[in-house]
Amino acid sequence: MGHGLHGDIRLVRRGERILEDIVRSGCVVVRKMSADRAGEIAAHRFLGSPAVTPEAIVSDFSRRTAQACQGRFIVAAQDTTEINFSGADRHRPGLGLAGDGKSLGFFLHPVVAIDAANEAVLGVAGARIWTRGMEKATDRQKRRLEDKESERWLEGAQTAATVLAPAARIVVVGDRESDIYQIFTRKPANIDLIVRARGDRKLVGGGLVFETGAKLTPAVEMNVKVAPRQPRIPGDIGRTARVAVSFGQVTIAKPKTGRPSPDAKEVALRLVVAREIGAPSPASAGGSQPPVLWRLLTTLPADTIEDALEIIRLYRLRWRIEQVFRVLKQDGLALEKTQVEQASSLFNLAALALGAAARIIQLTDARHASPRPAADVIDASLIAAADAIGKTLEGKTERQKNRHAQGSLSWLAWITARLGGWNCYYKPPGPKTIADGWRRLANMLNGYEIAQRKSLV
Secondary structure (H helix, E strand, O other): OOHHHOOOHHHHHHHHHHHHHHHHHOOOOHHHHOOOHHHHHHHHHHHHOOOOOHHHHHHHHHHHHHHHHOOOEEEEEEOOEEEEOOOOOOOOOOOEEOOOOOOEEEEEEEEEEEEOOOOOEEEEEEEEEEOOOOOOOOOHHHOOHHHOOOHHHHHHHHHHHHHOOOOOEEEEEEOHHHOOHHHHHOOOOOOEEEEEOOOOOEEOOOOEHHHHHHHOOOOEEEEEEEOOOOOOOOOOOOEEEEEEEEEEEEEEEOOOOOOOOOOOOEEEEEEEEEEEOOOOOOOOOOOOOOOOEEEEEEOOOOOOHHHHHHHHHHHHOOHHHHHHHHHHOOOOOOHHHOOOOOHHHHHHHHHHHHHHHHHHHHHHHOOOOOOOEHHHOOOHHHHHHHHHHHHOOOOOOHHHOOOOOOOEHHHHHHHHHHHOOOOOOOOOOOHHHHHHHHHHHHHHHHHHHHHHHHHHO
């Protein structure tokens, strides 16, 4: 971490320590993630400090992410997730209504940077964390966009354009909630957009987006992997869908609202449609996802089959942000089970947990060859200690050797996975194994640091 915490070296070090504790322990319950009572007290002080804010914490993550993205083709996926404290929402001052309109909770809207070439999560580029009021919003059509929660999608696009400026190319991807007219008309010049259409928008000259998409001639067929429904149904491992792909150009008319706006009266976009062929019924598919139907509006060129297939590929990379959410919540850190009550402290913890979830994903990604250095995750001074630990985990067979370059992120991920119980055979280690291994590795490196300090006394 760095200047985001105002350059206070004590806050920087404490923030790093808490981040390591979250990744090591695999949870965000302060009592469980802290090594001792002193660590627990220090964590509460950090989270409750007026000098610590979610923006400062995320700013530190975003700087490291920007460095990792330099010169690369980046997909910036943005999405919103909810932390709902239903059944455990008493004594949580400062929180407002969750999505169900009854329980207390808050919302996170991160922008996650993904390498378009190898699909690796490179880090968190930005995040907005907020809670709603206790009254439901009314007269949405008459309110300015700047006064609505939906403004977060424009903010996320601007964050990607600013923070990830060192990248060679940036494509911002969003699901149906991001289908807002202004996201196209106010797009920063250095990014492109892929947005899944939500509403059947009117077109200039007549017609609607959905009916126009239905009339496009299918140009090619392809297979796409459909992830399991969330929340996951037991036995649902997802499926492979056969889709017909068509594409064309549309000009969207400015929607009528209750307020005037300076936005252009029309915007020319490309439309790419992926429609599933012969989809199984939900019952025969074991309760899996409904048939695939993606109507993608984009500022990218879609003049050839290759263009259309590339747009679909880039859109599918948004599954990586969903994976971050799963690690952040029920499948990993269980942020919704934290005992922290005060809203400001909760938001700080959520920002740290978001960074921890991305780190776990990065280590999981690095199971295979990765050119990134281990110093992206641990201090360079600990590489030698990790090397010594790693040598004790190698077996006699070739498959039980760490064949990755010493000091690389893949090399560190191999050590982490072995400590998590992976035996080098069968399927690659998943996020849970990586999180378990990181817990053990962090403890061992902690002990090494303590021993080093004592030897210097």
